[in-house]
Ligand code: MN
């Protein structure tokens with residue numbers, strides 16, 4: 001049974017693409033099973049409820065040599081801690097290639113599209129397989145989530161076409177209303193502890209040589225006022241995470257989904273200097289206005305990579 005999983009601190013794409021790809025591999029003769037590498041965010045349970053499927057089981061450890069299929073990530077810093085000892089047989093992803101290395105020739109499908117699910121739909125169509133309503137609902141949800149319903153600069157024509165194709169199969173008549181319901185669920189953060197809010201959509205990246213390690217969090221919300229109401233707690237959580245995880249810097253983007261803006265929390269002078277150099281943005285009272293740079297993948301990480309390379 002081939003385990004299929006997305007990245008740590010899973011988002012909707014990491015969970016639903018694992019479910020869909022496991023079902024697809026199984027239909028194609030490779031018995032596979034979806035797992036998750038962490039707790040769900042607030043959006044994904046809404047999606048799974050809508051689709052009528054349970055969350056995949058938590059996976060924390062696999063023995064060295066075990067075969068695995070990765071979706072929605074390829075970097076070891078975002079995967080199982082012993083990824084380097086595992087045998088990666090499949091990767092379907094839409095992120096930059098990191099430090100992936102394999103012992104066998106793997107199946108790889110990478111395209112610069114807005115969502116892993118867009119690639120999974122292509123795999124269905126290329127294999128002449130019908131798309132089941134459950135899979136359609138999961139893929140549709142992932143694309144709306146990753147592209148913020150086409151607001152993100154990562155959105156491609158392929159993502160738009162995939163949503164148009166999937167919506168009728170999924171039984172979603174009003175895509176805009178469905179996307180807004182997803183975003184409302186995601187924004188309903190309640191009294192979630194600040195450490196958990198920080199790590200909900202959070203990835204560690206190595207930058208430069210010798211590598212510095214930075215933790216980059218994102219909170220995508222329709223209610224940024226709520227998040228800034230908890231600014232002091234979040235800044236304390238960021239400082240704690242930096243010390244605890246031995247990081248060189250931690251940044252948290254607060255993305256206003258509906259207005260398509262990013263105001264970044266900056267805990268310390270060291271981070272503020274990097275934010276100024278990499279983005280030309282000043283930090284005031286621990287907040288830097290990143291304007292319309294709402295995509296970590298396309299706008300935040302590349303600018304930091306460039307900064308640390310120079
Ligand atoms: Mn993801």
Ligand code: MN
Pocket residue numbers: 013014072094114115116146
């Ligand atoms: Mn994704």
